[in-house]
Amino acid sequence: MAMVVDYKHESSFPYWTSVCRRFEPDSPFFSSGNLERELLAKQVALDLTEDERNQLEKMIDNDARSVFCPIVGCGARLTSLEDFEDHYAARHTASCSVCSRVYPTSRLLSIHVSEAHDSFFQAKVARGYAMYECLVEGCGLKFKNYKGRQQHLVDKHKFPTSFDFFNKAHPSKKKRLKNQQKRRMHKKDEETSSKMEVENETIDGLVSAVSKLSTSDSSPSNISFGRRNARGLTFVPRSIQPPREKK
Amino acid sequence: MADDSPASHRRDPIKSSVGNVAAQRRRQNAVTVGKERRESLVRAKRLCRVGATGDGDVPVEESDMITDEEGFLLDAQTSSAVEELKSAVACQGKGAMQKRVNALRELRRLLSKSEFPPVEAALKAGAIPLLVQCLSFGSSDEQLLEAAWCLTNIAAGKPEETKALLPALPLLIAHLGEKSSLPVAEQCAWALGNVAGEGEELRNVLLSQGALPPLARMMLPNKGSTVRTAAWALSNLIKGPDPKAATELIKVDGVLDAILRHLRKAYEELATEVAWVVVYLSALSNFATGILVKSDVLQLLVERLAASNSLQLLIPVLRSLGNLVAGDSHTTSTVLVPGHEITDGVVKVLVKCLKSDHRVLKKEAAWVLSNIAAGSIEHKQCIYSSEAVPLLLRLLSTAPFDIRKEVAYVLGNLCVAPTAGEGKPNLIEEHLVSLVQRGCLSGFIDLVRSADIEAARLGLQFTELVLRGMPNGEGPKLVEQEDGIDAMERYQFHENEDLRNMANGLVDKYFGEDYGIDE
Numbered sequence: 001m002a003m004v005v006d007y008k009h010e011s012s013f014p015y016w017t018s019v020c021r022r023f024e025p026d027s028p029f030f031s032s033g034n035l036e037r038e039l040l041a042k043q044v045a046l047d048l049t050e051d052e053r054n055q056l057e058k059m060i061d062n063d064a065r066s067v068f069c070p071i072v073g074c075g076a077r078l079t080s081l082e083d084f085e086d087h088y089a090a091r092h093t094a095s096c097s098v099c100s101r102v103y104p105t106s107r108l109l110s111i112h113v114s115e116a117h118d119s120f121f122q123a124k125v126a127r128g129y130a131m132y133e134c135l136v137e138g139c140g141l142k143f144k145n146y147k148g149r150q151q152h153l154v155d156k157h158k159f160p161t162s163f164d165f166f167n168k169a170h171p172s173k174k175k176r177l178k179n180q181q182k183r184r185m186h187k188k189d190e191e192t193s194s195k196m197e198v199e200n201e202t203i204d205g206l207v208s209a210v211s212k213l214s215t216s217d218s219s220p221s222n223i224s225f226g227r228r229n230a231r232g233l234t235f236v237p238r239s240i241q242p243p244r245e246k247k
Numbered sequence: 248m249a250d251d252s253p254a255s256h257r258r259d260p261i262k263s264s265v266g267n268v269a270a271q272r273r274r275q276n277a278v279t280v281g282k283e284r285r286e287s288l289v290r291a292k293r294l295c296r297v298g299a300t301g302d303g304d305v306p307v308e309e310s311d312m313i314t315d316e317e318g319f320l321l322d323a324q325t326s327s328a329v330e331e332l333k334s335a336v337a338c339q340g341k342g343a344m345q346k347r348v349n350a351l352r353e354l355r356r357l358l359s360k361s362e363f364p365p366v367e368a369a370l371k372a373g374a375i376p377l378l379v380q381c382l383s384f385g386s387s388d389e390q391l392l393e394a395a396w397c398l399t400n401i402a403a404g405k406p407e408e409t410k411a412l413l414p415a416l417p418l419l420i421a422h423l424g425e426k427s428s429l430p431v432a433e434q435c436a437w438a439l440g441n442v443a444g445e446g447e448e449l450r451n452v453l454l455s456q457g458a459l460p461p462l463a464r465m466m467l468p469n470k471g472s473t474v475r476t477a478a479w480a481l482s483n484l485i486k487g488p489d490p491k492a493a494t495e496l497i498k499v500d501g502v503l504d505a506i507l508r509h510l511r512k513a514y515e516e517l518a519t520e521v522a523w524v525v526v527y528l529s530a531l532s533n534f535a536t537g538i539l540v541k542s543d544v545l546q547l548l549v550e551r552l553a554a555s556n557s558l559q560l561l562i563p564v565l566r567s568l569g570n571l572v573a574g575d576s577h578t579t580s581t582v583l584v585p586g587h588e589i590t591d592g593v594v595k596v597l598v599k600c601l602k603s604d605h606r607v608l609k610k611e612a613a614w615v616l617s618n619i620a621a622g623s624i625e626h627k628q629c630i631y632s633s634e635a636v637p638l639l640l641r642l643l644s645t646a647p648f649d650i651r652k653e654v655a656y657v658l659g660n661l662c663v664a665p666t667a668g669e670g671k672p673n674l675i676e677e678h679l680v681s682l683v684q685r686g687c688l689s690g691f692i693d694l695v696r697s698a699d700i701e702a703a704r705l706g707l708q709f710t711e712l713v714l715r716g717m718p719n720g721e722g723p724k725l726v727e728q729e730d731g732i733d734a735m736e737r738y739q740f741h742e743n744e745d746l747r748n749m750a751n752g753l754v755d756k757y758f759g760e761d762y763g764i765d766e
Contacts, residue, residue, distance in 0.1 A: 013752055014745075015671040016708040018621040018660035021614070022573040025486055025530040029614075032649075033562050033607040037523070038289055040559045056285060067698045072740050081648050084698040088737075102733070104740040163739070 032057075071104045073137065107137060115146075116166070135165060287362065287404070291444035291483055294403045295396055295437055296359045321357065322368040328354040329372035336377050344387060351381060351393035358400040366401050366408045374401070375411055382418040388428045395419065395434035402441035409445040416442065416456055423461035433473040436462060440480030450484060454492055459484060463499040466521075469508070478509075478520035485527045493532035496524075503542060510547040515560050518551065522563035529570035536574040545571060545582055546589055552596035558605055565600055565608060568593070569615040579618070585625040593619070594633050601638045606647060613639070613653035620660035624675070627661050631678050636661075640682070643690035648697070655694060655705045658687055662712055674716040683713060688729050695734040695750075700743060707735070707749045714757045723757045732758055 023029045039053060067084060069076040071092050078084050092104035098117045103109040111133055114121045125131050130142040132149040136157050143149040146166065153159040332350040335343070354374065358364040374397065381394035398419065402409045412419075415438075422435045439458055443450050453459075462484065465477035485492040496502060509521040525544065528535040544567075551564045572578050583590045600612035616639075620630050630636070635657075642654045662679040663672045691713075694706030710731055714722040726732065738750035 013711060013749060014704075014708065016659050016663050016712055017666045017672050018627075018663050019666070020573055020576070020579075020618045020621045021656070022570075023530070024488065025527055026488065030566070033566060033611060035289060036558065036562055036605075036607055038291060041293060042288055056288060070698055070700075070742050071737075072742050078698065081698055085696065088696075092737075092740075102736070104737075108740075 073105070105137075108135065111135065112165075283363070290403075291486075292403045292409070292441040293437070293479075294359075294362070294364070295399045295434070321360070321365045325354070325357050325365040325368040326372045328357055329369060329374045329377065332377050332381075333373070336380055344390065347381060348387070348389050348393060351390060351397065355393050355396045355400075358397055364400050364404070366404050369397075369401060370408065370411055375414060379415045379418060382415060382422065384421075388431050391422060391427075391431045392434055395422070395431065395438050399434060399438040399441060402438055402445075406445055409442055410449065412438070412442055413452070416453065416458075420453070420456055420458045420461065423458075423465065425464070429471060429473050432465060433476045436465060436473070436476045436480045440476065440483050443480060443483035443486075447488065450486070450492070451489070453484060454495075459492060459495055460499060463496055463502050466509075466524075467501050467505045469513075474509075475517045475520050478517065478524055482520060482523040482527055485524070485531070487527065487531045490531040490533075493528050494534045497528055497532065497535040497538055503538060507543055507547060510544065510551065515555060515557050519557075519560045519563060522548075522551075522560065522567055525567040526563045526570060529567055529574055533574065536571060537577070540571055540575050540578050540582060545578070545593075549589065549592045549596050552599065553592070558608070561600070561603075561605075562607055562611075565611050565615070569611055569618070572615055572618045579622040579626060583619065583622075583626075585623075585629040590629065594630065594635060598634045598638065601635065601642065606650065609642065609646065610650045610653050613642070613650060613657055617653060617656035617660055620657050621665075623665060627675065627678065630657070631661050631681075636682075637685075640685055640687055640690075643687055644693075648699070648702070651690065651694065652699075652702050652705065655691060655702070655709065658682055659705065659709050659712070662709075662716075674712060676716060676718065679712060679716050680718065683717065683725065688713060688725060688731075692726070692729045692731045692734050695731070696737065700746065703743075703746055704749070707746065707753065710735070711749075711753055714753060723762065726757075 035057065039056065066077060066079050067081060069078060069084065069087060074091065076087060078087055093102050094106045094109035095102045096109060096113060101112060103112060115132065121131055128144060130144045132143040132146055134141045134149060134152060141152060143152060153163065328350065332354055335346040335350040338346055354369070358366070358369065378394045378397055381390055398412055398415055402412050419435045419438055423432050439453060439462070443453055462477050462481050466474055466481060468474055481496065485496055487493065506521055506525060509517055513521065525539065529539060548564050548568045552561060552568070555561060583593055597612045597616050600608040603609060616630060616635060619626055639654045639657055643651055643658065646654065662675055662682065664675055666672050691706045691709040694702040695710060697703055710726055713726060716722065717725060732754065735750040735754050738747045741747050
């Protein structure tokens with residue numbers, strides 16, 4: 001209860017401040033108003049139809065509106081901000097069916113699955129193989145432990161020191177309750193088997209857990225793409241996914 | 248489509264390069280809103296198709312989609328019209344003047360017929376030096392008018408075509424004088440307005456040649472179409488980015504008075520052009536803004552916003568109001584004092600704009616509100632208790648993206664006290680709690696999810712307010728309910744480091760290991 005809250009970021013958070021915002025006359029902020037001015041002025045003289053106006057406004061809007069996907073390594077060009085949601089949902093929500101954590105690429109998801117839910121992986125680690133892959137695609141280096149990989153990411157690839165692949169996602173409330181229940185239930189059994197739950201993982205914990213494996217939830221039954229609540233479905237190709245498609 | 252064969256027999260040397268390009272151009276027009284049409288519609292220049300005096304002898308073409316043959320024909324006719332003019336100008340003695348006027352008139356008709364006048368052909372045939380000659384002092388009004396009209400339409404097109412008017416500028420400016428007949432002065436103002444609308448370079452040339460004072464004077468009378476054309480030309484002339492012209496304009500004797508007079512009484516079309524002048528004055532020149540704010544202009548702008556429903560007028564009036572609020576702190580601190588009638592008036596017309604169907608009005612009205620909400624606590628209370636808030640809440644969930652962003656600024660500004668020195672600003676808990684209870688959080692979390700950096704930043708900043716400021720530690724639960732944790736976790740793999748740090752910071756601080764343990 002009285003856990004020390006992390007104040008690392010406190011001083012650097014840019015808090016909301018209410019300030020007056022002024023724009024130059026040629027600022028993009030005013031461009032749709034400027035466009036309206038010229039269209040309205042020429043409407044009569046140039047016989048502009050309703051259709052043409054809409055077309056024009058759309059064209060100008062789209063030029064301004066196109067955006068590049070900001071997820072590292074993606075850079076896909078999207079014609080509008082609305083498109084971004086669709087794109088994100090389709091491409092960057094690979095979720096783990098075991099613990100519901102979400103990753104932006106299937107590669108990262110499979111790395112997570114190996115590292116967090118695969119006993120075979122842990123066994124090899126215990127025997128000293130370099131199993132922890134660098135997260136940057138194309139790098140190819142592997143490390144014997146999590147910390148080593150972490151250091152490599154910081155040193156070689158300029159990842160922020162706060163980046164922590166393991167400790168990433170915060171499970172949903174449902175999952176948290178489930179975890180707590182499980183913990184209480186398994187208290188009588190091996191207390192350490194609950195350490196397979198990635199939440200409280202430490203390197204040592206992993207190694208010791210390997211030696212006390214329980215078979216309950218250690219192997220990923222399937223990997224699913226799409227939002228979290230699609231957990232449990234086997235791999236569903238994008239074309240068949242429910243919401244936006246016709247059939 | 249037969250592109251070359253028949254044409255190559257008929258083509259004469261002048262048109263060999265012009266004809267093909269023109270033909271292609273006209274073909275594209277027939278399909279959708281072609282690129283050239285789009286550009287011409289968007290330009291700050293205006294074609295003169297019906298004379299200043301309402302000259303009715305030019306039948307305006309029903310359809311502007313000229314076929315290839317017609318295009319060739321037009322170019323050929325234009326070239327010969329210029330040839331005619333050449334010989335007419337060389338003429339001396341009796342009847343020479345009439346000959347000149349006839350030749351000019353013919354050229355003018357050709358240049359006014361369609362949306363895409365044969366400017367290239369005219370320029371290639373050497374029209375400009377001839378037209379300059381026709382502008383010489385002592386020429387008849389008719390001649391001056393026709394020549395200026397030709398130049399107006401030559402200047403209405405592409406940049407290089409507008410630039411071709413350089414030799415004519417001093418004379419066009421000269422004919423703005425009070426000794427000129429009104430139609431002539433107006434047509435010259437129109438031509439100069441097109442030149443000014445081209446770009447900064449030409450604007451500077453015009454200013455250095457003294458175009459501003461005579462145009463300003465033309466804006467002073469109460470009546471006539473000349474006033475309106477002059478106001479439009481001035482708005483193009485002062486639009487910067489150098490603020491010098493705007494500052495110079497407000498200093499001209501009688502200009503401020505005329506602006507106020509027109510805003511108060513003029514018919515909508517004139518008030519519109521004058522409002523655009525105010526837009527540029529208030530956006531560029533601090534000096535002009537200071538003067539304007541101390542005058543009655545704010546009240547007049549409010550009255551126009553309340554009374555009119557013409558989008559054309561509302562846009563510049565609203566923007567002028569916005570610029571005056573944003574440009575000078577005096578506006579909110581001294582004029583728009585909460586509780587004063589004018590302040591209520593402002594909020595009321597802004598609400599009217601928020602309710603309108605027009606995207607531009609909604610967006611810019613929200614912007615103005617956000618700046619007023621950036622004022623004192625009393626200003627925030629004033630807006631918070633007005634009709635604006637329910638509208639804003641609705642817009643936050645339903646409006647297009649750019650409007651939602653502005654609305655976010657208003658709502659967020661209502662929740663934080665004015666910045667006082669270093670450190671984080673204090674929250675206005677009452678406003679925050681109420682707005683969150685009325686459901687604004689999901690709109691902000693949506694912004695967190697957006698690909699737009701500014702929007703995401705706003706969303707995260709507001710989320711922080713909620714996490715920090717909701718009483719009884721309710722914040723984290725509320726954020727979680729709206730899938731806020733999910734939205735913030737997206738940033739782990741986001742390329743923007745600031746956003747990543749912001750999001751990670753919030754998640755670490757408020758959703759740490761022990762989050763939710765005591766449930």
